Every structure is written in C-alpha cells, then in structure tokens.
Amino acid sequence: MNSPNKELSQVLEDAISRLPEKYRIVFVLREIEELSVRDTSSALDIEENNVKVRLNRAKALLRENLNAYMKDHVYHFHLTRCDRITRNVLQKLGIEGGKP
Template identity: 55%
Template sequence: MITKKQIDNNTLSDEEIVKRIVNGESYLYEHLMRKFNLRLFRISMSIINDEMEADDVMQTAYINAYMQLSNFQHKSSFSTWLTRILINESLLHKKRKLKQTQLLAAQTDNEYSNDNPLRRLMNKELKVILEKAVSTLPEKYRLVFVMREIEEMSVNETMEILNLGESNVKVRLNRAKEMLRSELSIYYKTNEVFEFNLIRCDRVVNFVMNKINKES
C-alpha cells in the first residue's frame, strides 16, 4: 500500500509516475490503478455488461499496460493510452465470448437434430404449416413478406423492385404479419399450448420415482 512517506502522488502527473515506474518504482502502479478503476470499469461494463467479466478484463488490461509501459511514447495522455488498451481487451473478450456462444449453440442444435427424432418431426411439421400459411396470403402481401422477412431484403430494395413507396412496403408487411397470425391461430388451440403429453408425463414420473427409491 502506498503511503505519504513513499511519495505525494498528487504532486506528480500520470506521465511522471509512469517514468518512475519504468525506472523501478513499480509500487506506484497501484496509484494509477486506483485512480482509473472507476473509469475503466464503467467503460468495460458498457461493452461487456457483466460485472465479473468486466473485473477480469480490467485485470488483463492493467497487466498488459504494465508490460508495455516502457513502450509508452507520451504522444497521448496516459489515461487515453490506458483506456484504449482496456477497450481493445473488452472488445476482444466480447468477440471470444460470442464465438463460444455460437459454437455452443451449434453443438446444441446438432445434438437436437441428431438425437431427437421428435424435434425433427416437429420442425418439419412447423415448416409445412408456415409454408401453407404464407401461401394463403394475397399475392401483394405475400411478395412483400417473402422479400423482407424470408429473403431479408432491405426496404429500399423492396421499394425499387416493386415500385412502391416506403409507407406502402411497411403497411403491406404489417398486414401480411397480421394475416399470418390469424391463419396460424387456427392450427393451435389454447389448451394445446405447452401440452403435457403422456411421454413427458412418464419421463417426469419415472425420474422422480427413481430418485425417491434411491433415497429410501
């Protein structure tokens, strides 16, 4: 812990403290960290939005900055230089996390598609129902729906191809969605939503009874 006997840090600029750290007074780095902790935390949170992960990123950024102190060129302020390191580390962390999430999602999808025939059947049935519902739309609404929602074409592309104004494209798309909701509601009654079928019932009962039997 830094004391007044060691140095009165308030009399020195950040850049002067950096020079002293590089020259061997490594304990002064604590002063810089305490000074910028709140700023770095807020910036990291704005990118990562997770307190624990923001803490980890800050620690990594501080270590990286310390290892690079001798390369600090003083072309910008130390606070600017440190903040850039923090932002880069936060973005890199976010990118890694997104990649991990995507890989996990892909693995989960593969597990479901490979090991769950019931889910494959349900997805196939849903696809047929959706296609049938879309086919019932009047052509002018169906065309806009397919272009915007299925082909993911922009509003401008749709306007240009169909020679429509922006408001007409939006109105037709909204109308198509309303008609689809009405059409799809025919296929599912309220009491069928989240239906607790016999297979699921047996699975739950068997699991609970097995647990009870093991405990008894």
C-alpha cells in the same frame, strides 16, 4: 412420421402461400430474402410506406391463420387430465387446494 419442426415448417409455408399476392411478395422479400424496405420498394415499384403497411398486414394475416393451428395442435391438451394430475401431485405433497 413428420417431426414437429417439419410439420410446423409446412404449416408456415401453407399459411404464407395463402396470403394475398401483394402481401406475400412483400413478406417474402423482407422476411425471407431479407431485403431492406428501400430495396423492396424499388423492386416492386411501390412507396416505402406501402412496403411497411403490406408487411404489417401480412404478419397480421399470418398470425390469424397460425393462431387456429396453435390452439388446435400446440396448446391442445385435456384439461380434465391436467386437473387429475395436479390433484394427485398436490395430494402426494400433502397439499389440499394448493395450501399446505
């Protein structure tokens, strides 16, 4: 069974691999290889402003891609179960409706 870190790492790798090439390259050079904006600009023969724009767009696309995963896997829990547990805890504390 995969550990949560390995699973999340794989999800992130997959999301990066799905980025359009022009955004993926800038993301990898800036965020993974830690090149400066100037060095990235030089390596790709594009303007520094384009590096910044592409990086921001890559991050936005990654957020969109990862948001669904986060909702489905990380923040997924059963609200009815949570409500039942909360009611039981409040009852044990002698609190009804959140008021003593």
